[in-house]
Amino acid sequence: FFYNDEEIQRSSMAAMHEIGHILGFNALSMAYFRDPDTGEPLTPRDENGDVPNVEVECTGIAPTTTSMIPLPSEDIIQFQTVRGGIRVATVVTPTVRRVARNMFGCQSLLGAELQSGEGQETFIQPDHAANNELQLSPGECIGDHWQRILFRKDLMNPVMDDVSYSLYISPLTLAYFKDCGW
Numbered sequence: 001f002f003y004n005d006e007e008i009q010r011s012s013m014a015a016m017h018e019i020g021h022i023l024g025f026n027a028l029s030m031a032y033f034r035d036p037d038t039g040e041p042l043t044p045r046d047e048n049g050d051v052p053n054v055e056v057e058c059t060g061i062a063p064t065t066t067s068m069i070p071l072p073s074e075d076i077i078q079f080q081t082v083r084g085g086i087r088v089a090t091v092v093t094p095t096v097r098r099v100a101r102n103m104f105g106c107q108s109l110l111g112a113e114l115q116s117g118e119g120q121e122t123f124i125q126p127d128h129a130a131n132n133e134l135q136l137s138p139g140e141c142i143g144d145h146w147q148r149i150l151f152r153k154d155l156m157n158p159v160m161d162d163v164s165y166s167l168y169i170s171p172l173t174l175a176y177f178k179d180c181g182w
Contacts, residue, residue, distance in 0.1 A: 009165035013155070020156050020173065024180050027114075027138035030077060031070040033093070034181030042181070043073040058141035059087045060117020067136040077142065078110060088116040089142040093179035099171045112172055113150055114143030115158050146172065 031051040033042045046052050051070035058064045059079070064087055077089045091097075092111035100112040145158040153163055154170045 010160070012167075013160055013163055013165060016167075016169075017155055017160060021144065023177065024182060025156050025173070025176060026144045027072075027089075027142045028070065029180070030072040030091075031138070033072065033076050033179065036179065036181040039181065042075050043071075056141055057087065058117070058136055059089050059114070059143060061086055064117070065136065067138075067141040069136075069138040069141050077114070080110060082113070086116055088147065089114045091176065091179075093176070095175035095179045096172065099175040103172065112176075113147035115145040115147050116143060 031043050034040060035042055043051050051072075053068040054071045055066050056069055056071050057066050057079070062085055074092075076091065076093055078092050079087060079089055082088055090111040090113050097109070097111045101107050101109045146154050146156050148157045148159060151157050151170075151172065154173060155163055156170075156173050156176075157163065
C-alpha cells in the first residue's frame with residue numbers, strides 16, 4: 001500500500017491541498033489580507049489590530065443561518081445569489097477577478113465563487129458570549145474551497161477525486177495567493 005504509485009500520488013495531492021489551507025486559503029485568513037503594494041490591511045481592524053466579528057448571513061440554500069465571524073471587506077469577498085437562490089461568497093480581489101473572467105470568457109463576472117453552505121447543517125464551536133448558541137466557523141459560513149461545480153479540477157476544490165495528479169497549481173489559486181498580500 002505504501003509503495004503504490006496511485007496512493008502516493010493521492011497523498012501528495014491531499015498534502016498540497018492541506019498546505020494551501022495552511023498558507024491562507026481559508027475563510028478566516030481572508031479577513032487578514034493586505035494590499036500587496038502598501039502592506040496595509042484590506043479589512044478594517046479594531047484598536048487591537050483584530051478584525052471584529054460581525055453577524056453574517058451564511059452561504060447556501062435558503063433558509064441559511066447567521067454566524068458571528070471576522071468578515072473580510074467587500075474588496076475581498078462579496079455575496080450574491082445565483083443558480084435559483086443559492087447564496088454564495090465570491091472572491092473579488094483584482095487578480096482573482098481577472099483570472100476568473102478570462103477562464104470563462106466573461107468580462108462582467110464578479111470573481112470566483114467559494115463553495116457555498118459547506119457547514120449548513122454542521123455546527124462546530126459554541127459561542128459562549130451568545131447564550132451558548134452554536135456558531136458556524138468562518139469556513140463553514142462562507143467557504144474554504146473554490147466552488148466545486150465551477151472549479152472541479154482545481155487543487156482547492158472541496159473534493160480531490162476529480163483532480164488528476166500533477167504538481168500544477170492553477171492560475172486561479174495562484175491569483176488568490178498573490179492577492180492575499182503576504
